[in-house]
Amino acid sequence: MSSSILPTHARALRPELPQHIGIINDYLRIPYANGSSFASQFLYREFTRRGHRVTVMGPHAPGAEMADLPKQSLPFGSLPLHNHPGLFLALPSPDALAQALAAKLDLVLAQTGSGLLELGVWLRASAGVPLLCVNTIHMPSVYNVLLPDALHAQRKVTDFFDNDVIPRIERSTARAYNLSDGLVVLSAGLERYWRERGVTVPIHVIPRSVQPALLEGGGADPFPREARRGSRLLCVCRHTREKNVERLIRLFAREILPHAPDASLTLVGDGPDHDAFVALARSLGVAERVHFPGEYPVGQVSRFYRHADVFVYASLSETYGQVVSEALWCGLPVIAFEDVMGVSQQIDPGKNGALIAPGPDEARADQRFAAETLALLQNPNARRALGEQAARLAHERSDPDLCIMRYYAAFLEARTHCAASWRPAGVSTRALNLVRWAGVHALLSGLSHLRPPAVLNRHGRRQPGWEEPLETLAPEAASPSLKADAFDDLAELETQASAA
Numbered sequence: 385m386s387s388s389i390l391p392t393h394a395r396a397l398r399p400e401l402p403q404h405i406g407i408i409n410d411y412l413r414i415p416y417a418n419g420s421s422f423a424s425q426f427l428y429r430e431f432t433r434r435g436h437r438v439t440v441m442g443p444h445a446p447g448a449e450m451a452d453l454p455k456q457s458l459p460f461g462s463l464p465l466h467n468h469p470g471l472f473l474a475l476p477s478p479d480a481l482a483q484a485l486a487a488k489l490d491l492v493l494a495q496t497g498s499g500l501l502e503l504g505v506w507l508r509a510s511a512g513v514p515l516l517c518v519n520t521i522h523m524p525s526v527y528n529v530l531l532p533d534a535l536h537a538q539r540k541v542t543d544f545f546d547n548d549v550i551p552r553i554e555r556s557t558a559r560a561y562n563l564s565d566g567l568v569v570l571s572a573g574l575e576r577y578w579r580e581r582g583v584t585v586p587i588h589v590i591p592r593s594v595q596p597a598l599l600e601g602g603g604a605d606p607f608p609r610e611a612r613r614g615s616r617l618l619c620v621c622r623h624t625r626e627k628n629v630e631r632l633i634r635l636f637a638r639e640i641l642p643h644a645p646d647a648s649l650t651l652v653g654d655g656p657d658h659d660a661f662v663a664l665a666r667s668l669g670v671a672e673r674v675h676f677p678g679e680y681p682v683g684q685v686s687r688f689y690r691h692a693d694v695f696v697y698a699s700l701s702e703t704y705g706q707v708v709s710e711a712l713w714c715g716l717p718v719i720a721f722e723d724v725m726g727v728s729q730q731i732d733p734g735k736n737g738a739l740i741a742p743g744p745d746e747a748r749a750d751q752r753f754a755a756e757t758l759a760l761l762q763n764p765n766a767r768r769a770l771g772e773q774a775a776r777l778a779h780e781r782s783d784p785d786l787c788i789m790r791y792y793a794a795f796l797e798a799r800t801h802c803a804a805s806w807r808p809a810g811v812s813t814r815a816l817n818l819v820r821w822a823g824v825h826a827l828l829s830g831l832s833h834l835r836p837p838a839v840l841n842r843h844g845r846r847q848p849g850w851e852e853p854l855e856t857l858a859p860e861a862a863s864p865s866l867k868a869d870a871f872d873d874l875a876e877l878e879t880q881a882s883a884a
Contacts, residue, residue, distance in 0.1 A: 400796060401436070401792060401795060401796075402436065402489075402490035402491035402514075402795055402799075403436065403437060403490050404436070404437045404438075404439070404487065404488060404489050404490045404491075405431055405436050405437070405438050405439070405489070405490065405491055405492075405493060406438075406439050406440075406441055406484070406487065406489040406491070406492040406493065406507075406513075407424055407427060407428060407438060407439070407440045407441070407492075407493050407495060408440075408441050408442065408492060408493070408494040408495060408496050408500050408501070408503055408504055409421055409424040409440055409441070409442045409495050409496060409500075410442060410443070410471070410474075410496050410497070410498050410500060411442060411443070411445070411471070412440060412442040412443065412444070412445050412448065412452075412453050412454070412457050412459055413445040413448035413449075413452040413453060413470075413849075414452070414847045414848075414849075415445075415469075415470030415471075415840070415841065415847065416470060416654065416679060416840045416841040416847065417622065417653065417654075417679050417682065417841075417847065418622075419592075419704070419705075419706040419707070420495060420496075420497070420520040420521075422682055422706065423495065423520075423592050423706070424440070424495045425848075425850055426592070426593065426595055426784075427493070427495070427791070428440060428454060428850055429595075429850075429854070430784060430787075430788050431788075434788070437456065438454070438456060439454075439456040439457065439458055439487055439489065440454045440456065440457045440458070440850070441457070441458040441460070441484060441500075441503065442457070442458075442459065442460070442474060442500070443459065443460055443461075443462035443472040443473060443474035443475075443500075444459035444460060444461055444462045444472065444474075445459075445462070445470075445472055446472075451849045451851070451852075452849045452850075453849065453850065454850035454851065455850075455851060458480060458483055458484060458487070459480070460474035460475060460476065460477060460480045460503075461474070461475045461477050461480070462474050462475060463475060463825060463826065463829040464829065464832075465828065465829060465832045466829070466832040466833050466837060467529075467530070467656065467832045467833070467834070467835040467836065467837055467838055468656070468832065468837075468838060468840065469837055469838070469840060470840060470841075473498065473499070473825035473828055473829055474498075474499075474500050474503075474825065475821075475822055475825060475826075476503070476506075476818045476821055476822055481506070481818075484503070484507060485507070485510060485511055489507065489513050490513070490514075491513065491514045491515075491516065491795055491798065491799065492504045492507055492508070492513050492514070492515050492516070493516050493518065493791075494515060494516070494517045494518060494564070495518045495520060496518075496520065497519075497520045497521030497523075498824070498825070498828075499820065499821040499822075499823075499824035499825045499828075500821070501517065501557070501560050502560065502817045502818065502820050502821035502824075503821065504517065504564065505560050505563045505564065505817050506814055506817040506818060506821075508563065508564065508565070508802070508806065509563070509808075509809035509813060509814050509817065510808075510809065510814055512802060512806045512808070513802075514565045514795075514798040514799050514801070514802040515563075515564040515565050515566075515798070515802070516564065516565060516566045516567075516568060516794055516795065516798045517560070517561050517564045517566070517567050517568065518567075518568040518569075519561075519567060519568070519569050519570070519574060519578065519703055520703055521703065522574075522701050522702070522703055522725065523550050523553055523554060523557075524546065524550050525626045525700060525701030526626045526701060527545055527549070527550060528542070528545075528625055528626065529624050529625060529626060529656065529835075530828075530831050530832060530834055530835065531834065531835070532834050532835045535834070536625070554581050555581070555582070556820075558578065558581045558582045558583050561578070561583045561585060562582070562583060562584055562585055564585055564798075565585065565586075565797075565798035565799075565801040565802045565805075566585050566586040566587070566588060566794055566797060566798045566801060567583055567585055567586070567587045567588070568587075568588050568589075568590050568791075568794060569587060569588070569589055569590075569703070570589070570590065570591055570592060570703050570704035570725075570726050570729075571589065571591065571703070571704065571725050571726045571728070571729040572589050572729060573723075573724040573725045573726075573728060573729065574589075574703060574725055574726075575587045575589055577725075585801070586794075586797055586798075586801060588790065588793070588794040588797075590787065590790040590791060590794065591704065591709075591726075591729065591730075591781065591782070591787070592704050592706055592709065592782075592787065593782050593783065593784040593786070593787035593788075594706075594709055594710055594713050594778070594782045594784075595784070595854060596713075596784070597854035597855060597857070598682060598683050598685075598686060598854060598857055599686045599689070599710055599713050599714055600686075603684070603686065603687040603690070604687065605687070605691045606677065606680075606684075606687045606688055606691065607648075607650060607675075607688070607691055607692075608650075608675050608677075610648065610672065610673075610675070611648040611650060611675060612646050612648065613691075613693070614646075614693060614761070614764060615644060615646040615647045615648060615693065615761055616647075616648055616650065616691070616692045616693045616694070617636070617640075617647060617648065617649045617650070617692070617693070617694050617695075617696050617757065617761075618649075618650050618652070618688055618689070618692035618693075618694070618695050618696070618711070618716070619632060619649070619650070619651050619652070619653075619695070619696050619697060619698075620652040620653060620685060620688065620689075620695075620707040620710075620711070621651075621652075621653050621697070621699060621707060622653055622654070622655040623651070623653050623654055623655030623656070623657050623658040623661055624655045624656055624657050625657055626699065626701040627655075627698070627699040627701065628698035628699050628700060628701075628721070629651065629657070629661050629698070630657075630660075630661065630664060631698050631746075631750070632649070632651075632696060632697075632698040633649070633651075633661060633664050633665055633668065633670070633674060634664070634668065634750075635698070635750045635753060635754060636649045636670065636673075636674065636696075637665075637668040637669070637670045638750070639750055639751055639753070639754030640754045640757055640758060641670060641673060643754075643758055644758055644761050644762070647673065647761060648673050648674070648675060649670075649673065649674045649675070649696070650674075650675040650677065650688065650692070651674065651675070651676055652677055652678075652679070652680060652685065652688055653678075653679050654678055654679040654839075654840055654841050654842055654843075655838065655840060656835070656838030656839075656840070657838075658676070658838075658839070658842075659839070661676070662676055678841075678842060678843040678845070679840075679841045679842075679843065679845055680845055681845050681846060681847055681848060681857070682847060682848060682857070683848060683854075683857030684845075685707075685710070686710070686714060689710060689711050689713075689714035689715075689716055690714055690715075692711075692716055693716075693760070693761065693767060694716065694717055694718075694719060694757060694760050694761065694767065695707075695708070695711035695712075695716040695717070695718045695719070695737075696718075696719050696720070696753075696757060697718060697719070697720040697721070697727060698720070698721055698753075699721075699723070699727070700721055700723045700742060701723075702723060702725055702726040702727050703725060703726050704725075704726035705720075705723075705725075705726040705727040705730065708720065708726075708727050708730050708731070709730055709778060709781075709782055711774075712730065712736055712737075712774040712775065712777065712778035713775060713778040713779065713782060714775065715771040715772060715774055715775040716771060716774065717736060717737045717738075717760055717767060717770040717771050717774055718730075718731055718736065718737035718738075718774070719737055719738050719740070719753060719756050719757050719760070720737065720738075720739060720740070721739070721740050721741075721742040721749070721753065722739040722740060722741050722742060723742075727739075730778075730781075732777065735770075735773050735774075735777065736770060736773055736774035736777050736778070737770065737774065738756040740752045740753045740756065
């Protein structure tokens with residue numbers, strides 16, 4: 385096939401594709417590791433180098449430097465999320481809204497789990513800009529990051545959220561999705577999830593890609609001397625309740641270490657519950673076997689993947705689980721709990737790892753998790769074979785060109801859907817979008833006072849900006865290049881993407 389989807393210096397974009405793409409993201413400056421924003425950076429880079437003009441819209445981040453921001457960005461005034469320093473909540477303003485309309489966007493990709501989704505709805509309602517939403521948050525799993533320990537421990541409080549607050553939020557989110565031209569979900573399980581909650585617009589299952597240039601490098605062994613080769617368990621995640629890190633530490637202490645005294649668990653990351661996890665390891669008497677090296681820039685994490693033995697993951701909140709994809713790409717077998725979402729979609733039991741039902745008997749589930757992990761630690765040949773298959777399967781599934789192909793197919797369908805269904809909305813309807821947006825973010829900013837400010841990225845390791853060349857971010861990594869067999873016929877592109 386001839387090459388058509390190339391940067392503008394080589395060949396103009398096909399007219400069927402959007403020339404100017406707007407990406408709505410919850411961060412313009414990315415102060416600490418965040419999978420959704422890394423995914424937005426990936427899309428920004430890939431669309432830009434294919435010749436699209438891309439504008440990122442999000443909250444103003446006080447203190448951000450030009451190197452942290454995309455060249456084309458549209459900041460909105462913002463409120464702080466007090467318990468997450470560095471995270472800001474965008475607010476609508478007449479000037480920023482006027483700039484968003486004046487940008488003449490051909491399509492908006494709303495990669496957000498916040499009230500910023502209403503910006504995309506407002507742009508579509510006001511000017512008929514096709515809107516494609518991306519589901520980035522599993523709300524039942526993440527709301528508790530706002531709750532202080534005293535409230536989180538009360539069953540009445542969590543029941544109120546689970547049975548009343550979260551269903552209301554999900555109904556509101558489904559309403560917003562249904563005012564768009566399509567929803568991107570990262571796993572088949574989430575397609576079913578949102579259909580059950582009333583989403584009627586087209587849903588596209590588009591798993592995230594990896595950025596090979598960030599993972600193909602080698603680099604020095606980053607593990608502490610106490611973590612012996614052949615016995616290294618690795619987990620990379622934000623250190624928050626939702627990631628189930630406490631369960632993983634307890635499981636390691638009770639079910640793995642007694643049978644494998646040389647085993648170590650390294651927890652790369654940082655977050656609001658980091659200190660609680662450190663204290664837990666100490667109280668269980670495993671502080672010398674559980675290591676907390678902190679958060680690392682996204683381009684440096686591959687060193688941990690390359691020098692670990694097994695990747696272990698207990699989170700049940702993943703819309704995708706980018707770190708699982710990266711571990712598999714680097715040839716690490718993965719032991720994880722079955723989540724019926726992003727992690728489950730990536731693990732083929734017996735081929736690249738194991739999935740363990742997380743309940744209903746949690747003690748038995750922890751024992752099964754430990755048994756699978758111990759079997760790999762005790763059998764290097766099986767571990768190596770599983771790792772080789774993991775890398776092969778991940779390279780097939782997580783190819784960047786395949787991911788962009790799927791987005792292009794979704795763009796075409798969104799444009800068709802918008803042309804067939806859009807009608808100009810009245811002033812009151814558009815004003816209501818802005819009221820919802822401002823109200824949700826004002827409420828969240830207020831609720832963020834319930835917990836004390838977290839210490840995030842305590843080592844101050846800077847995450848890369850939007851414009852930094854990938855080849856500078858990872859040791860011994862080569863820059864990716866566009867494949868020469870990009871699709872010439874967009875009808876064929878749609879067929880290939882759907883089949884994939």
